Amino acid sequence: MNNYKILVTGPVGSGKTTSIRVISDKLLETDEKVSDRTAVRKPMTTVAMDYGTLRLSDNETVHLYGTPGQPRFKFMWDVMTRGIVKDCLGVVLLIDNARNYPYRDLKFFTDEFKHIMSRTKTLVGVTRSDVQDKPTIDIYHSWMQNLGLDYEVFYIDARKGSDVLMLVENLLAPHCFFSDWRSLRAMQSMDPSLIEDQRAAMGDEALPEAAEVEEMPPPPAPKAVEKPAPAAETREEETVEAVEPEVAPVEPKQEAAPAPVAPEPPPKAPKAAKKPPQEATSVPPPPEQAPPVRKEQKEQRPEAAPKPRTPPNTRPGPAYRAPVAARDPLSEKVVMKEEIVQEVMGLRGVKGAALVSSLGDIVETTIEDGQLMEFISFLAGVAPTFEEAANLGRVTEVILKSPKDDVITLYVEDEQSLGVVADNRTSVRILKQQIYDMLQWG
Numbered sequence: 001m002n003n004y005k006i007l008v009t010g011p012v013g014s015g016k017t018t019s020i021r022v023i024s025d026k027l028l029e030t031d032e033k034v035s036d037r038t039a040v041r042k043p044m045t046t047v048a049m050d051y052g053t054l055r056l057s058d059n060e061t062v063h064l065y066g067t068p069g070q071p072r073f074k075f076m077w078d079v080m081t082r083g084i085v086k087d088c089l090g091v092v093l094l095i096d097n098a099r100n101y102p103y104r105d106l107k108f109f110t111d112e113f114k115h116i117m118s119r120t121k122t123l124v125g126v127t128r129s130d131v132q133d134k135p136t137i138d139i140y141h142s143w144m145q146n147l148g149l150d151y152e153v154f155y156i157d158a159r160k161g162s163d164v165l166m167l168v169e170n171l172l173a174p175h176c177f178f179s180d181w182r183s184l185r186a187m188q189s190m191d192p193s194l195i196e197d198q199r200a201a202m203g204d205e206a207l208p209e210a211a212e213v214e215e216m217p218p219p220p221a222p223k224a225v226e227k228p229a230p231a232a233e234t235r236e237e238e239t240v241e242a243v244e245p246e247v248a249p250v251e252p253k254q255e256a257a258p259a260p261v262a263p264e265p266p267p268k269a270p271k272a273a274k275k276p277p278q279e280a281t282s283v284p285p286p287p288e289q290a291p292p293v294r295k296e297q298k299e300q301r302p303e304a305a306p307k308p309r310t311p312p313n314t315r316p317g318p319a320y321r322a323p324v325a326a327r328d329p330l331s332e333k334v335v336m337k338e339e340i341v342q343e344v345m346g347l348r349g350v351k352g353a354a355l356v357s358s359l360g361d362i363v364e365t366t367i368e369d370g371q372l373m374e375f376i377s378f379l380a381g382v383a384p385t386f387e388e389a390a391n392l393g394r395v396t397e398v399i400l401k402s403p404k405d406d407v408i409t410l411y412v413e414d415e416q417s418l419g420v421v422a423d424n425r426t427s428v429r430i431l432k433q434q435i436y437d438m439l440q441w442g
């Protein structure tokens with residue numbers, strides 16, 4: 001019996017559970033009723049993992065494993081990638097095109113799962129393009145290039161078995177004996193009741209293509225998919241965000257003609273028009289790295305000759321090496337609107353919130369304590385100074401936590417910062433995830 005494992009991952013609501021459910025013969029789900037703000041979007045969320053099996057023939061079965069999407073269940077990502085799916089044959093990363101900042105998701109998940117993605121074939125499936133058709137595939141290609149990755153990108157609908165099967169076929173075709181993916185896909189597009197009838201007529205013993213499989217000459221021995229050498233590491237440290245682009249954003253191309261189908265052997269993409277042109281496997285070098293500089297400071301500080309900086313309080317010891325922060329010319333500029341303050345107030349444990357401009361001016365606040373508000377404005381104003389002083393790269397969060405008092409967290413974006421005062425028992429990690437979800441879905 002040959003068993004093939006595939007890992008499906010991606011952000012909340014990108015369709016991991018749906019995609020596994022739609023093609024599996026047998027299913028184990030761990031979805032629970034949503035207790036946080038995700039409820040605005042959908043009623044259930046995966047808390048442990050999804051598991052489904054798809055029988056290709058009497059001797060071959062695909063095992064599909066889906067991660068939870070919420071970073072608060074992140075421990076499961078490690079449990080899965082170090083354990084049950086460490087020997088998987090491929091990874092499907094689903095990205096929801098209807099979230100506000102899909103590039104953030106792409107970057108986050110390709111980074112979180114880079115260990116497994118770098119040793120197995122990875123495909124990106126972009127869902128909900130029927131709801132939101134931008135970013136286009138071309139933009140995803142630019143993002144992939146920017147991240148130094150060569151994963152193929154497809155628009156899919158996670159509710160359509162034929163779309164999901166196309167990805168599965170693409171990952172497994174070089175490894176497995178089964179070859180009649182076309183019939184399997186056709187069956188997936190059928191009305192479920194007809195599939196039942198067909199299975200019953202077949203005695204539920206084999207799928208329609210099984211007979212043909214037996215007559216086929218033995219296929220070449222499965223071989224590993226060759227992965228090109230991973231591109232040089234360009235990503236910054238966890239707390240360091242990339243610098244806002246100076247380059248013009250990639251304009252969506254006119255979709256005048258359908259993109260050509262990849263010239264590679266199987267699989268056959270069901271949606272030729274949406275499939276991107278196959279790029280050469282070599283990845284262009286990542287953008288040149290430069291020290292972190294804020295957008296408005298860039299003109300004053302020529303990149304060619306950055307001023308060497310010495311940390312304050314230089315101590316004797318090993319020579320100081322300035323950290324190299326990656327530039328991220330395609331990062332999306334997050335815009336926080338006034339309404340976010342009231343939305344954040346609805347989160348458990350939050351006592352006050354304030355939106356402050358990058359100059360420290362209050363835009364909106366529920367914090368009545370003048371001194372505290374002044375302090376948050378001050379923090380927002382000095383965040384860029386922290387970057388300078390500590391040479392940390394981009395500061396995206398400032399967290400002040402004491403064992404007894406409230407927790408103050410400042411989320412720093414390009415033009416605004418959001419200050420949140422929360423009960424000391426509130427998990428900063430969960431709070432952060434809930435706020436980032438608000439930004440994604442707001």
Ligand SMILES: Nc1nc2c(ncn2[C@@H]2O[C@H](COP(=O)(O)OP(=O)(O)OP(=O)(O)O)[C@@H](O)[C@H]2O)c(=O)[nH]1
Nearest residue numbers: 012013014015016017018045046069127128157158
């Ligand atoms: N319109 C549209 N809806 C889609 C598409 N793909 C998936 N969906 C819907 O989006 C939702 C996805 O929900 P889930 O499958 O639970 O998402 P998930 O990735 O498992 O989410 P978590 O387990 O919470 O991380 C479902 O309601 C699907 O029906 C698509 O391409 N278009």
Ligand SMILES: [Mg+2]
Nearest residue numbers: 016017045046
């Ligand atoms: Mg799920």
